[in-house]
Amino acid sequence: MSRLFQILILAAVLFYPVFIFAEGTPVDPKIKDAILERLCPQPKEADFFEGEYLLAADARVALTTPNPLSEAEKSQIKKIFRQYWKFVPDIEFGQKPENEKLGNEGYTIDIDSAITVDGRDLTGLKHALKTLRQLGESGRNSCGFVFQRARIKDFASLNFRGMHLCIFPETKLEQLEKYIRLASYYKFNYVVIEPWGVFPYMSHPQFAYADKKIDRDKFKRLINLCYELGITPIPQVSVLGHATQSRVSTAKHAVLANHPEMENVFELYGWSYCMSSPKADKILKDMLAEIYDFYGKPPFFHIGCDEAYDMGTCYSCRKQNITELFASHLAKFNNFVNSLGARAIIWHDMLLDHADARWKGYVALGDAETAKTLEKLPKNIIIADWQYGKQTHFTTPKFFKDSGHDVIVCPWDVDNGILSLAKTASDDNLFGFLQTTWHHLYGRKNFMSFFFISSNAAWNAGKPLKKRYSVRKDLPILRHLWQVGSDIKDIPYEANGNSEKQISTSL
Numbered sequence: 342m343s344r345l346f347q348i349l350i351l352a353a354v355l356f357y358p359v360f361i362f363a364e365g366t367p368v369d370p371k372i373k374d375a376i377l378e379r380l381c382p383q384p385k386e387a388d389f390f391e392g393e394y395l396l397a398a399d400a401r402v403a404l405t406t407p408n409p410l411s412e413a414e415k416s417q418i419k420k421i422f423r424q425y426w427k428f429v430p431d432i433e434f435g436q437k438p439e440n441e442k443l444g445n446e447g448y449t450i451d452i453d454s455a456i457t458v459d460g461r462d463l464t465g466l467k468h469a470l471k472t473l474r475q476l477g478e479s480g481r482n483s484c485g486f487v488f489q490r491a492r493i494k495d496f497a498s499l500n501f502r503g504m505h506l507c508i509f510p511e512t513k514l515e516q517l518e519k520y521i522r523l524a525s526y527y528k529f530n531y532v533v534i535e536p537w538g539v540f541p542y543m544s545h546p547q548f549a550y551a552d553k554k555i556d557r558d559k560f561k562r563l564i565n566l567c568y569e570l571g572i573t574p575i576p577q578v579s580v581l582g583h584a585t586q587s588r589v590s591t592a593k594h595a596v597l598a599n600h601p602e603m604e605n606v607f608e609l610y611g612w613s614y615c616m617s618s619p620k621a622d623k624i625l626k627d628m629l630a631e632i633y634d635f636y637g638k639p640p641f642f643h644i645g646c647d648e649a650y651d652m653g654t655c656y657s658c659r660k661q662n663i664t665e666l667f668a669s670h671l672a673k674f675n676n677f678v679n680s681l682g683a684r685a686i687i688w689h690d691m692l693l694d695h696a697d698a699r700w701k702g703y704v705a706l707g708d709a710e711t712a713k714t715l716e717k718l719p720k721n722i723i724i725a726d727w728q729y730g731k732q733t734h735f736t737t738p739k740f741f742k743d744s745g746h747d748v749i750v751c752p753w754d755v756d757n758g759i760l761s762l763a764k765t766a767s768d769d770n771l772f773g774f775l776q777t778t779w780h781h782l783y784g785r786k787n788f789m790s791f792f793f794i795s796s797n798a799a800w801n802a803g804k805p806l807k808k809r810y811s812v813r814k815d816l817p818i819l820r821h822l823w824q825v826g827s828d829i830k831d832i833p834y835e836a837n838g839n840s841e842k843q844i845s846t847s848l
């Protein structure tokens with residue numbers, strides 16, 4: 342007997358239980374692909390084996406965390422089971438100190454003769470249940486859910502994985518709820534929610550369209566839902582450009598259309614707030630404080646400041662040095678946001694000189710003077726670098742990081758850009774990733790880009806999805822959309838699916 346063979350026999354004897362454990366017969370690769378494509382984001386490691394497991398009301402499920410869960414946390418888990426599968430099996434909660442090593446928000450799932458989940462923490466357990474919801478198939482001849490035997494290991498690559506959502510006057514709150522639920526289902530952990538002329542301010546009721554204010558109680562319920570789903574809501578109020586709270590191309594103005602007496606709060610065209618106006622200063626601070634409280638005092642506050650085309654142009658502002666005026670405006674509102682208890686996030690674009698050759702092909706809307714503001718900014722301001730191009734690696738995030746700031750990369754609707762910005766965030770060890778959606782949150786292409794591709798990119802540091810199985814690559818999101826739709830009580834037709842209507846034009 343050769344020595345090598347002897348060693349192999351010895352190893353087989355010594356590690357027999359391990360070999361048995363890992364030696365389930367792997368499923369056909371096509372079946373593996375078909376199961377993987379229904380998972381979003383895709384797990385870091387997943388193996389599927391021949392044989393199925395039935396999860397029914399009398400099944401036993403073992404869940405472990407490094408530290409014991411409180412009774413309230415156990416109740417949260419049971420509530421999730423009831424929501425996902427309409428019953429609560431026999432759950433055994435256990436402790437495993439070694440789960441500390443599972444990675445950020447990590448978990449493992451073992452489906453064999455029972456389901457066992459090891460979580461890094463409560464969040465890891467909840468992520469595992471989301472993955473299980475995507476894996477399970479409704480039993481054909483039984484009242485339960487059938488799972489392919491599997492072993493899964495997973496964790497988050499980026500810590501801050503956010504989605505930016507706008508509430509336009511056209512947005513239904515059930516649609517917003519669907520976006521929030523889908524983002525959470527896809528393991529995003531932050532959502533920036535920016536009302537566009539619709540927030541019912543009590544401090545300054547003029548700062549919304551009178552006939553388009555959203556229902557305060559219903560919106561508060563959605564804010565509470567965010568926390569329940571583990572996705573922290575971040576308020577956004579721009580303190581400079583976009584002061585119309587309307588898309589610039591529509592020439593609508595949420596305030597001045599009905600309140601021309603407030604003209605002195607804005608620059609001449611009404612697009613930016615006036616940085617020299619004491620009235621603007623007071624109104625903005627009142628609104629920031631009010632909405633921050635409404636959103637439950639989260640750790641971040643987005644104060645916008647993008648596309649401030651007419652900033653500093655009134656007779657009072659234009660006498661001043663624009664670099665100093667802009668820098669002191671940002672420092673002032675950064676201080677104010679800090680005093681509320683949050684870190685400020687700002688869009689990056691006015692901090693880059695559009696004429697600077699380094700930024701050719703990048704979003705850069707400032708000039709040489711506004712760009713000088715960057716070096717004067719308080720370093721605790723987080724810079725949200727929105728780049729909508731197709732670069733394979735983006736250089737602006739590193740530029741802002743080198744200037745001493747935490748940086749969040751923000752893609753839009755270009756799939757390659759989504760992937761490479763997520764990879765840039767990982768490669769350059771940046772603060773996070775924020776998917777923007779704007780007024781394009783409709784249709785299968787955008788839903789796939791904004792939710793499916795984006796969440797996978799943020800979770801897996803820009804690694805593309807593995808091979809897709811179906812001819813129609815958007816089929817998996819169809820299931821996820823009706824799943825989260827079914828979580829919304831009596832979801833209206835228009836809020837279901839990925840588009841408000843099926844027919845928008847009639848001939």
Ligand SMILES: [Zn+2]
Nearest residue numbers: 615616655658
């Ligand atoms: Zn001014």
